Amino acid sequence: MDLDPVVLFFLLGVAARLLRSDLRLPEAMYEGLSIYLLLAIGLKGGVELARHPIAALLPQALCVILLGLALPLLAFPVLRYLGKLDHHNAASIAAHYGSVSMVTFAVALAFLADHAVWHEPYMPLFVVLMEVPGIVVGILIARLGGEVRGVQWKTLAHEVLFGRSILLLAGGLLIGWAAGPELLAPQSKLFFDLFKALLALFMLEMGIVAAARIRDLRRTGMFLVAFGTLMPIAFGVIGAITGRLIGLSVGGTMLLATLAASASYIAAPAAMRIAVPQANPSLSLAAALGVTFPFNIVIGIGLYLWLAQRIHAL
Amino acid sequence: MTMTTHPRKLVVIITEGALENALSRELIALGAHGYTICDVRGRGSRGAREAAWEADRNIRFEVICDETVAEAIASAMREKYYDDYAMTLFVADIGVLRPQKF
Numbered sequence: 001m002d003l004d005p006v007v008l009f010f011l012l013g014v015a016a017r018l019l020r021s022d023l024r025l026p027e028a029m030y031e032g033l034s035i036y037l038l039l040a041i042g043l044k045g046g047v048e049l050a051r052h053p054i055a056a057l058l059p060q061a062l063c064v065i066l067l068g069l070a071l072p073l074l075a076f077p078v079l080r081y082l083g084k085l086d087h088h089n090a091a092s093i094a095a096h097y098g099s100v101s102m103v104t105f106a107v108a109l110a111f112l113a114d115h116a117v118w119h120e121p122y123m124p125l126f127v128v129l130m131e132v133p134g135i136v137v138g139i140l141i142a143r144l145g146g147e148v149r150g151v152q153w154k155t156l157a158h159e160v161l162f163g164r165s166i167l168l169l170a171g172g173l174l175i176g177w178a179a180g181p182e183l184l185a186p187q188s189k190l191f192f193d194l195f196k197a198l199l200a201l202f203m204l205e206m207g208i209v210a211a212a213r214i215r216d217l218r219r220t221g222m223f224l225v226a227f228g229t230l231m232p233i234a235f236g237v238i239g240a241i242t243g244r245l246i247g248l249s250v251g252g253t254m255l256l257a258t259l260a261a262s263a264s265y266i267a268a269p270a271a272m273r274i275a276v277p278q279a280n281p282s283l284s285l286a287a288a289l290g291v292t293f294p295f296n297i298v299i300g301i302g303l304y305l306w307l308a309q310r311i312h313a314l
Numbered sequence: 315m316t317m318t319t320h321p322r323k324l325v326v327i328i329t330e331g332a333l334e335n336a337l338s339r340e341l342i343a344l345g346a347h348g349y350t351i352c353d354v355r356g357r358g359s360r361g362a363r364e365a366a367w368e369a370d371r372n373i374r375f376e377v378i379c380d381e382t383v384a385e386a387i388a389s390a391m392r393e394k395y396y397d398d399y400a401m402t403l404f405v406a407d408i409g410v411l412r413p414q415k416f
Contacts, residue, residue, distance in 0.1 A: 155335070155336075159335070269332075270332055273330065273332035274332055274336070277395075277397075277398035277399060278398055285370075
């Protein structure tokens with residue numbers, strides 16, 4: 001089996017970290033690349049969105065939001081009763097797994113392009129829709145555990161909704177939709193043709209960042225390792241079934257499975273740190289970034305395509 | 315040439331980047347006239363804080379103020395953040411040249 005170069009770049013980053021190399025992408029470059037990736041994904045979806053009647057998407061969009069609300073409710077009891085984590089930590093980790101990882105989605109897009117599998121072009125819209133519900137449900141569960149100091153919903157909503165990931169994804173979708181393919185053609189070399197190369201560069205840094213979490217795992221124990229690999233598979237199955245039921249193609253089903261299986265490690269940690277300070281961020285980051293993210297990149301994405309194909313063959 | 319300085323307190327808070335917005339608002343509300351923030355990394359009782367990426371940033375606030383405000387800041391931080399956040403706070407005596415500014 002040929003390994004995708006994007007995955008190999010990721011593994012190089014992991015190796016660099018484990019070998020204690022001084023390699024590190026400058027902060028400004030990391031930020032620049034993440035802005036580029038968000039915009040590129042948004043633009044690409046937006047350009048195609050121009051050709052679709054938006055009203056027809058509403059039922060699907062609603063189901064995707066429901067999926068985002070349901071996932072943390074499923075994850076919480078597993079963490080709380082099987083993993084014996086305290087209430088706040090279980091709620092916080094559930095929020096991470098209810099939300100999504102944009103980078104995992106980007107790698108899944110590149111993977112589908114390599115395998116020439118078509119997908120619904122408006123899938124980036126679902127990333128926007130799935131980022132927030134999981135976080136909100138996680139915070140609500142945490143509050144049921146009592147004694148979370150007054151959550152300032154206004155501040156929190158501002159940070160989550162106008163954080164750069166949603167702003168740029170949604171902004172890119174809008175620009176792509178408003179401008180259409182012809183007007184964007186002069187920019188397509190940068191935003192579309194170079195996408196994979198820049199993603200590869202970004203994955204180098206993600207490898208370093210993910211490997212830095214491995215040390216935390218030794219302290220947090222085997223449960224989170226098992227949770228971080230098994231939960232995405234279970235969520236991937238749920239996502240794939242949902243995708244099939246709402247009428248997505250094989251590619252779209254695979255992407256929805258990937259979204260369901262992925263765990264947030266940018267938006268969710270920032271929100272949970274503010275809303276549920278009692279939760280220990282090194283537990284949730286160890287699971288989301290140290291286990292689930294690498295698992296999805298190296299094994300999960302291929303698995304979800306296989307799953308989507310199987311479910312569509314039924 | 316002699317330099318006349320006026321005694322003030324320098325309050326330094328080293329903490330998680332997640333608190334930047336909240337603290338910026340609170341310090342002013344507690345009576346500080348201003349503050350300086352920089353990104354830092356290091357190691358402490360809550361482990362190495364490498365500031366390797368955005369969800370793991372650490373910041374350092376510096377506030378120059380009088381003693382009353384310094385005490386208000388210190389007790390507010392202790393009450394609200396010490397339990398749940400990585401936070402180091404210390405106060406130093408300093409001299410400023412323009413007392414009206416602080």
